[in-house]
Amino acid sequence: MPGGLQLFLEALSGFAEPATLASVLWATLLGILVGMMPGLTATLGVALLTTLTFKMPAGDAILILICMYVGAIYGGSRSAILLNIPGTPANAATTLDGFPLARAGQAGRAMGIATAGSFCGSLIGMLMLVLVAPVLADFALAFGSYEFFWLAMFGIVISGQLTAIDDPLKGWIAGFLGLLVAMVGQEGIHAYQRFSYGITELSGGFGLLPVLVGAFGFAEILQVMKQPAYEVVRNAGGRILPRLAEIFRYRRTIVRSGFIGTLMGLLPGVGEDIGAWGSYAAARRASREREKFGKGSVEGLLAAETGNNAAVPGAIIPVLTLAIPGSAPAAVLLAAMFIHGIRPGPLIMIEFPSFVYEVVAMVLLASLAILVLGLALTRPLLYVLAIPRERLMPVIFVLCTVGAFAIASRLFDVWVMVGFGVLGFLLREMKYPMAPLVLGVVLGPILDKNFRRAMVLSDGSLEPFFTRPISAVLALLTLISILAAIPRLRTATLRLAARFGGGRAVAGGGSGPGS
């Protein structure tokens, strides 16, 4: 079998075609535009592009989707810096130092630093993808039904907790709602149609893409239209090209944020938002210029942007090796892989070893594209922020409608999109995070099938769920996550963290709708 480096170089040379490189550029640019516009998230961008690209060859389609994903998470920094509104929830931490820098007449410098941070973050995440994915896939070969059940359960618990840090109860409710949604339709063991009530369209269950487009697209449109107008600032003052010395000075912050971002991406359903907040909090704790954080700290901005972009390849690792998404956009990517006949999971290094390295090459191309486009098109891209939302939102809704319809050519999917949009809007208004809901929809069939299989294997005994080594570790992690969310225990933990760290751990990461 050829080595990883050889497979990577082969993948890279395979992409060195003018048409492919043009696809990289347009998809990344589209991603940056989607990320820049408040109201459009990476999840929606990837979902809409999935519907557009599902007739393309698998490699081309996945490349375009990864470019959209990387571009959107980076693009959100623009509106965070210039408008103080994160373009995607992953850029919320960017506003803390990006906007003060822009207000101080250094918007260009802030955008350059954000670009450098995003590029470095993607590269670190990419390296981790190369190193971790084969090992994790090999490790996951030992997983049985017990382990997959706990992995799904741990995903729901940790995602619910970390995406609603102020109120984990709501995160868990969102996660279990997602699991319930996944229970509708034909189940995988006896082919019984659950909760279908004779309605033909429900027998196949709810499609992931219409649900996602509704919960992330339509719900966001309603939220944006509800708000009174925001002021648009178009001031790109200052030097845009980042100084290498400045970036090199914060190399430790970049590497640390890259690792934290990748780790947060790796955790099921946690993703870029928490990648940014976690990196920001860690950078603040370790910084010698702590007092500058929140007032225009270059280090803070670098940490947030490195962290969220590192989480992108991080979130792809469990997609490839466990078929479990690390974030909401990664859930769409997973669905797209299944649509295109790629079967991610523990067998990926045996069945499709070259695909893993193709994905690494795709991340590298997308990272290079954000660097080039981000620095070259800084000023022209600012005009996008001036489009009034009354003009933009109806166009987005038309795309949501067509996107929901396109995969199966069923009007029913348009109604599903509308239904989940209204539900998502109401839940967001009440501060329920959307990422655990999406994760629940993806993990529902995995949890269902593996729990029942495991129970059949053990003849109803719960013992193996707690005695098999990997199962026991996952069960323990789930229990710790639940206990850590109990208010009294949490207060004690936060008090300890404040005593030793002097800051709010992943402050403010809660209640966001997910990337």
Place this chain on the structure above:
Amino acid sequence: MPRADLWAGTGFLALGAATAAESWRMPRFAQLEVNPWSVPGLVPGLIGVVLLLLGAVLMLRAVREGALRPGAGLAGELGFDAERRRRTLLALLLTLGYAVGLVGRLPFRTATFLFVFAFVALFRIERDMARGLLLRELAFAALEALLVALAVGFVFERLFYVRLP
């Protein structure tokens, strides 16, 4: 937001209870001698029970936080003042009218033209009337609607070979 939590908690509790009850009613295939741990109602039933419990915890917490005491009301708690209510209802009316009412009944391009025109015109009408720019804005709305209807149709159908509703 205790009042909203109380309502939502009640809803989740009811949904969890209904799910558990429906799961209990699902077939067990005893006549086929299938393993009782593989029955289709097992996992949805457990999810229903968990949702019921989480809903109950949310309700109790909301009551403890003062959901039953007189206060700002549900709309006030969620920040829905008259202006926000009006904007949300208008957006809902227009989007639902398009997705549920027009799409599938009218040709896609016609439906899209009508929706985009109505959306842009209605949301900008107040501001532009005040500025005396109404006619110009209406003309721009019509132009945008026409371009969107034609461009979306072209891109999806001709470039990406995707069927339109």
